[in-house]
Amino acid sequence: MGRFANVDRRTVLRGIGAAGVGAALGPGGRRAEAAAAPPNIVVILIDDLARRELGCYGNTFNETPNMDRLAADGIRFTAGYCGAPVCSPTRASLMTGQYPARVGITEFLGPSGDDFLPTSFQTLPETLRGAGYRTCLIGKWHLSETYTGPVRDRPGNPWSHGFDEVIASEQQYIAGGDYFYPYFMLPNLPQRLDNEYLTDRLNLEATDFITRAHQAGSPFFLYLSHYATHQTLAAPQPLIDKYAAKPGAGQAGRKPVLAAMLEVIDAGVKQIRDTLTSLGIAGNTIILLLSDNGGDSATDTSVPFRGAKATLYEGGVRVPMIAYRPGAPGGRVVDAPLSTVDFMPTLLAAAGVAAPAGQKADGVSFAGLLDGGSAPARDALFWVYPHWHDPGLPSASVRKGRYKLLRRLHDNREELYDLIADEAETTDLTASMPAKATELRTALDAHLRDVDRFPPEPSPANVPxxxxxxxxxxxxxxxxxxxxxxxxxxxxxxxxxxxxxxxxxxxxxxxxxxxxxxxxxxxxxxxxxxxxxxxxxxxxxxxxxxxxxxxxxxxxxxxxxxxxxxxxxxxxxxxxxxxxxxxxxxxxxxxxxxxxxxxxxxxxxxxxxxxxxxxxxxxxxxxxxxxxxxxxxxxxxxxxxxxxxxxxxxxxxxxxxxxxxxxx
Known part of the structure; x- marks a missing residue:
């Protein structure tokens, strides 16, 4: 039975409705009625977006007023991290609360393999659905390499991981990008809009789902997973023309097509928030927004950070991350390192839903932070990316406090950085801080043994x-x-x-x-x-x-x-x-x-x-x-x-x- 299966539907609706029209504030600044009802949850994932592309992170060319407003109303994280420098493993970490190396997905999943997210993992949507939530994926899944046969029968498909509704999720490999109807990766998706642009379509589907779920009386979990801004970049021409006419267009951080794509995503944030308000449930809906990895070096750089997508430098894994929970203090800037591995424990805690029994959680809950409290204590964050993927090399890294150790796996060369004093990772401290390097090296070695992702060097000690x-x-x-x-x-x-x-x-x-x-x-x-x-x-x-x-x-x-x-x-x-x-x-x-x-x-x-x-x-x-x-x-x-x-x-x-x- 779901956690809310015994809650009278009218009680749930009454609580949600009262929260939306000015109920009294309860402990921690949350509305009393909203606190008694399960919160709705919206996660918005943007593809390949460098942190510097949003106005709230300093961009003055792109226009992102609605995402900036979301940050002003909630929390803007300065050290928000994705689980990996490419998309599929980050998505796996978000769904499972585990490091990608533990899940077994460390690289993006291609069009002709046999890898997928196994159903042996109890995922975030599956756990929420078991507690009475209506769950929906809109957009990119990318956690299966099978693109033949009936969609719902493919291994690792999103229905098998707890989604009640799956809308506009790729049926064929996503390749470089597919943004205008008709879509080669969505051959069975009928057109709903004139001159349909895929991001507009996903925004429309998101507001429709929110309305359906509310009318059904269910708390809901919406995972809006955009295909944009993934290559090949494309957007409606009038929007491109708008940005091409702005001063500095074409310079670093001023890409007209990317800006146009981002404006449509931003418009969707407003549409979602407006829908929540009109339905009277804005006061009881958590919204999280982030990117799945750093910016693609083929389209732009990740200044002020070093590196880009496919690298374990900060430019590959440090991303825009915004969280909003109604009733909590807004306008906060949080410097504590948090990651997509933290999303599942956070959202389950916020919903009052128990974590899956017997399933290891690598993440920590920051639900208290959403409510206005402090960031959770954590010892370290880890990344394992054992792949040659231009511009990256096989690497593993650990961040512990203000320090980060990065190891190139093919020659074991290590680099140590102070991310507070040197966020651009320009000064290697391994020689000047040997004790700190040893401390982080020991932690990374222990993590690699723990996840057992790939075998160690074939010495007699390791292969005895x-x-x-x-x-x-x-x-x-x-x-x-x-x-x-x-x-x-x-x-x-x-x-x-x-x-x-x-x-x-x-x-x-x-x-x-x-x-x-x-x-x-x-x-x-x-x-x-x-x-x-x-x-x-x-x-x-x-x-x-x-x-x-x-x-x-x-x-x-x-x-x-x-x-x-x-x-x-x-x-x-x-x-x-x-x-x-x-x-x-x-x-x-x-x-x-x-x-x-x-x-x-x-x-x-x-x-x-x-x-x-x-x-x-x-x-x-x-x-x-x-x-x-x-x-x-x-x-x-x-x-x-x-x-x-x-x-x-x-x-x-x-x-x-x-x-x-x-x-x-």
Whole structure:
């Protein structure tokens, strides 16, 4: 039974109506009748909006009077953070109250994968619906990679996470942007407005839902998730012309198309507040407004912050965030760090609804702050973004008090900043404040172990059980040479003198070797060690492979090319080859050819690759989701695969010194 299932409908309506027409104030400045009734909740999420784009954060070009007024009536956060520097993981954190790394979604979800927000998480809308709320998503969901089949049957769809109504949510991948009717991502959405602009349509749907929910006598949760201002930028031409005619148009922070898009979002804020007032429920409706990540560097910068979307610098994760609760003091500016992981515990506490039993909450409630109290105490905030995504690099970070430590995962270089004295992150303090760096480093290490998002470096300490440790002084016993299949390339493979030699006389050789040892467990590593290579061609291949092999037509291999300084992965299933090259890696690292090691670690349905640099330490390369090709997280499937490795070289020789298989 819902929390309000036994409340008489007329009592609820009477309380809401009285709150809207001047009821007496109760404790904490809240209206007494409103305090007795469950509050309505509106969350407005804007896409890819840098904090500096709003007038209340200092922008004098864009016109955002209604969002500015919302801030003046409520709270403007100066240290409001999203859960990740890209959209899908932030949305996951908002829905679950957990860090994206714990949820398992750390990158935006693409159009052809198999990832989604599992229903094993009890989400914010699901919990509120169980307490009697009417719940509605309008707009962007982006928490599933499946875009085929009936919408309501797709894994991770919004209905499965507790939404009663889902309106104008993408049926096809959102791609770069889709703003005017007819919509390619919403092929079944009928037109309601002349010359329909999608943001106008979402605003209309929002006010319609509020009216329906109020008339039904239910408290409601509205998640208005705009597609704007995501690329490709587009807006009604008269609005673009208006801003193009303003002084300074086209300069940094003065983008006419972006400003036009933002004006329509801003108009929707007014429409929502006007509707709440006309229905007499403005005095009992909480409104939260924010962006899902920092501004896109392709359209603008995030001054005064460093970085942008896809980075863990402040420009990627520090966003506009405004909160309003009627009856509480307005015009407050709060400097305490708060995040989207805090939204679920906050809104449940504000509604008087218990958090899901047994589900870990990473966030803290700031419901007391909404009521006029102080910000909650918290030890630290964390971010994990293990992806190459221009302009960002695989990174993790922690903010503790005024200090922030950022770690680049591929070379473990760390940067320490004082965000109070240096919000632009210009002065690295790691050398001058070693004790503080150690304190934050320890906290970040503990968090990475806690979320267990991706396996640590494949050292014996982290992957302790040796399944196979083999050098090649005794030949190729236990291995099968699959060359020239699967790539039909000429070359020779021989073992002598404690090493395996792959030779190509002017043409590419591919030696794929398979041990008789089955991949019998998760968290296993295939590690290949290279002794030397001899290759003078300037564009030659000298590539190591390591991973998991069923036969010549079925394998999963990570690779690293030393000459071209590239990495990636190959998956061949039933003879069909696919894969990916991490192009952004080019020039970013410089691992040696001789004395190199490459490891491929299996963790669930993902592989993570590491290589050894000149200093001898393991360094992170990438994590790849291979579940859409083969489910190696299924023990029955995994048992059919063996540990394997390979080498490719053009016009020379490469010696492989040893191969190891280890289990965590």
């Amino acid at each position: 059980t040796a399944l196979l440790e083999q050098e090649f002084d005794a030949g190729l016993g236990g291995f099968t040479v699959l060359a020239p299949a699967p790539e039909n390339r000429a070359g020779t493979v021989a073992a002598s003198g404690g090493a395996l030699t792959v030779t190509a006389g002017g043409s590419a050789a591919f030696a794929l070797l398979r041990s008789t040892l089955a991949v019998g467990a998760d968290n296993v590593a295939a590690i290949v060690s290279q002794r030397s290579y001899a290759n003078t061609a300037t564009t030659a291949q000298d590539t190591l492979f390591a991973g998991f092999v069923k036969d010549a037509q079925n394998y999963v291999l990570a690779w690293y090319n030393h000459r071209q300084k590239r990495t990636g992965w190959d998956v061949r299933i039933a003879g069909t080859l696919t894969g990916n090259r991490v192009t952004q890696l080019d020039g970013a690292i410089n691992y040696p050819g001789p004395n190199a090691r490459l490891a491929c670690v299996l963790h669930g349905d993902e592989i993570t690759a590491y290589a050894v640099a000149a200093g001898g330490a393991w360094q992170y390369l990438f994590t790849a989701d291979i579940g859409r090709f083969v489910r190696l997280d299924d023990p029955a499937v995994r048992a059919t695969y063996k540990f394997g490795f390979g080498a490719r070289i053009d016009g020379g020789t490469m010696t492989i010194e040893r191969f190891a298989a280890r289990r965590r």
